[in-house]
Amino acid sequence: MQEFFEVGNLHLLNDYALYFAILMNVFEVLAGVAIIIGWQIKIFSWLLLALIIFFTFLTGYALFSGKIKACGCFGDCLPITPAQSFGKDLFLMVLILILLFFQSSIRSIFPNRLALLLLSFTVFISFFIQWYVLRHLPFIDCLPYKAGNNIVEQMKMPVGATTDSFSIQFFYKKNGQQLQFDQEHFPADFDSTYE
Template identity: 55%
Template sequence: MKLLINFVRVFVGVLFIFSGLVKANDPLGLSYKMQEFFELWNMHFLNAYTLSFSIIMIAFEIVAGVALLVGWQMRLFSWLLLILIIFFTFLTGYAVITGTPKECGCFGNCIPLTSDQSFMKDLLLLALILLLLVFRKKIQPLFSAKGSIIVLFFSTVFTLAFMWYALVHLPVVDCLAYKEGNSILGGMKVPEGARPDSTVITFVYKKGGQDMEFTADKFPEDFSDSLYTFVKRYDKVVRRGNAEPAIKDFALTNQKGEPMTETVLSGEGYKLLLFLRSDYPQGEWLTYLDMIAQTASANAIGREIVTSINLETLYKNPPPVFYKFNAVLCDATVIKTTARANPTLFLLNRDTIVKKWSYADMDAALKYISKMYPKPY
């Protein structure tokens, strides 16, 4: 039994650390997933705190996983993990029952799991954590209390530093549909060989004051217009397909609302897209961006600001470099999905993403673009 308990301890600990690290690579991704749940529950007032919740949850997952591995304070962490996994199981169970959201974000964007898969995973973890809680006295710590605290301290510092880097720069491992090498227009198409949803036509009729559902091939034997009153007809999904494009809602427009996506992306050659939200910071990045814009202008590289800010507001006392860019509008949620840092600069060759940089890495962007177009001597 002791061998089994220690195997479970290591398995659960490694799984929580792995899950936490995947999410720590993109804390904003978990933050946006939380916002989806809060929107469903009409708890909009919590949206402002989702990033803080995300950071705390990710840090706890990793630290709790490390605590399991070193066997420290098993009573405390067994109870904390039990509470956490009950909460996770509730979320995934809710997603299974309601069908929304389709993915729960348990392993971030890098390892997408369906709601059903996430729910089964959480049920397994719930059973394993209950086992650890019951037999926690069989687990001996690997280090002294002081040694365990030191390990947990450095684990916490590493986790917070890793998340800070991902937030200020960009995710270390890019698992988004807008990663380097991907075509934006290509990602908006349904993949070849994709399987559409399987549906059946379902009728709802009222009989004796009760609604009854049946499909077109299974009408009741006593069906007649005198007994049944038509209520509605709908298509019921019996098997989910995968006929969805990786990029669903990307759309650019001008101030008049006219479509600009094809105009901006389909032109030949290189172009720069600066994805910008309203709360962008000031700083040295603007100086580097100005030098990038000068190099781009001298070499006929297209330049667009992609923003959710009203264009009149955008150009009301903006940083001077903004005048060196054209501007198009895009939905704020799409921009958050496309560009994790605010702002983020994309270098495209036609519609294919060549490179992208956070505002904190504009110096690297300048070096890269300068190497593409060195000054003549």
């Protein structure tokens, strides 16, 4: 979420990115369980459609703007490109539209009270798991610097990888003449006469 806030110049939302992410995760799990058990299918199928339209917009923006190079839909465990993420969202949108079309034939598999209990438990577990992994290590850590990895080994450049490179160019005037040089060729006589 924070990367989208940065790209969209919504910097005032940066402090709330974690909260948005947690709420989105809880809602996705809640909606998924509600759909699976068939509870309040009309409400949740429309909410899922709104959610997938939102995600399709985000992944479409990531794809067509080129400003976001990797989608964190599944974090670092399953890195996917913006094109793959956009395709996934289009596929899910088709499935949700089918769900909307057939919503009248879907019935809840649990009585209302039991369904509410199950959904309440789902919300609790979703919040608890996110709280736990934010306070401790994730259950499955896919990051390169996870516990047990040799950080020195992980920092080595992979064979055949292109190394980072940069050059700083300085532009100055001296005696009316425009000069350009880099940090390797800094003039020995550099003083306040350079503008």
